[in-house]
Amino acid sequence: MRSLLKNIWSKFGLRWYDQIEPESEARFLKWKELLPTMAETSINRKYFSGIVSQIGLHVFADAPKDTMCAVAYFRSQQNDEIQAQLFFFIGKCRVPPMRHMSIPRLELQAAVMAVRLKSQIVKEHEIKIYSCTFWSDSTTVIQLINSTQRKQQVFVANRVAEILDTTDASQWKHVSGANNPADIGTRQINIEELWQSEWFTGPAWLRESEENWPKEIPLVLASDDDVHPSVFVNEATESELTVEWNRFSSFNRLVNSVAYILRFIWRVRPTSLLLSVEERENAKRTIFNLVQPRDFP
Structure with a gap:
């Protein structure tokens, strides 16, 4: 809905009393029809079955052109379990500002969202978190977080500083877009498609042992989001x-x-x-x- 409003204001320049385009009106009415289904949706908040230990928090971030998203999951594995238990905790989506921002900067802003989401979880929840890992499908973001010794633009430097204020560069890992559940939150899909995706279940590979997680990529140090070696x-x-x-x-x-x-x-x-x-x-x-x-x- 926020994406639709932004599109109407930025693309058509309409005022609040102007009539919107038929295409935008059809999108709104389609969204309105789904509201009863969304009201009936419930999420199980019993995170783990049995006694668990060493609970890890995994936060994913993504930001294509139209939406920024961060989603968090709890992960815990007992010694006698073949696969870890994985539970959806919270996800947040935001639309970018009206002014134009490059995709690398949007990806960096999504990483800031992930850090703020983690801080909110730690502050508001009583679960003791053993470790925290952040995932992004943007190589630029990973490079910038690991390039603090180089001069960066003010926009980039401020956001990297906020990221590293409560996290360490070693906590940030790269994941492909196909394996990033935050990518789901950036799509314009209905609630039924959301339930059929990995949004609520988390990525299957995260239930596996760490050896089966996405491999690290070689880093190329970057000074800002425009210095991105394509x-x-x-x-x-x-x-x-x-x-x-x-x-x-x-x-x-x-x-x-x-x-x-x-x-x-x-x-x-x-x-x-x-x-x-x-x-x-x-x-x-x-x-x-x-x-x-x-x-x-």
Whole structure:
């Protein structure tokens, strides 16, 4: 509903007494028809069966273009249990501000939502939480949280500071979008589709042992949300680099990002986090080699 209101105000510029478009009206009436079903929906609040120990809290965050979402689950496993018990605790969705924000910044704001949600749970609930893990499908967010020693824009620095005020960088892990239950909360689906999803049950892989959880990704240090290396490495060869050129606001940012990727490909152990002149020159040559066959065949 909030997404619909934002769309009406931002796209059509309507005032409160103006008549809305037929398409928006149809969406509203469809949402209204689902209200009785939503009123009958109930969630079991008995989190665990039997005596449990070492309860973990897992908070997922996601933010595509239209919605920001954070959802939290309790996880506990006894020694004699093959699979852990997993229970939905709370989920929150918000629409982005009216002003335009890039997706990396929205993903960072969703991470802030996850941290605030965790703080609310710890404050309001009597359950003793043994550990807390945060999950995001944004590699940019993971990079920024691990790049505090580098200069960041004010918007980014303030939010990263809030994140790290109550969490540690080691608590943040990457998960693919397909395995991220917070992605469900960003979709425009009805209550029946929500019950059929993993929103209330949690991801199946989280019931498994930690060895079966999503693997960690190699980090490329970033200075802000615009320095995001849209370079994906399938094999350890330069020739297979794929670059999304439009994701970079300047050639200098592109050179820096490619240079860090080349460090990973060549498995170089740098003596400093800062790039050397030689590394930047190698990155420029790599960029030219990628561009020439495409634009000058």
